[in-house]
Amino acid sequence: MNAVNLFLKCxxxxxxxxxxxxxKIGPILLENSFSFSYAELTLS
Incomplete structure (x- = not known):
């Protein structure tokens, strides 16, 4: 039981x-993917 509790806490x-x-990373990734897809749209 203690091991399970410890595991759940971890x-x-x-x-x-x-x-x-x-x-922390999410907004940066969103910004990058957004600008990337925007660049793709303008290129095609």
Whole structure:
């Protein structure tokens, strides 16, 4: 039982870290993909 609780705590911690990274990186990725698709549209 303790091992399971520990695992779940680790999971939650990792998830929150993961989402933190996404929140940091997400806008940059969105901006990049948006400008990339925009460049593609203007080129074609």
């Amino acid at each position: 999971e939650n911690y990792n998830k929150s870290r993961f989402y933190e990274q996404i929140l």
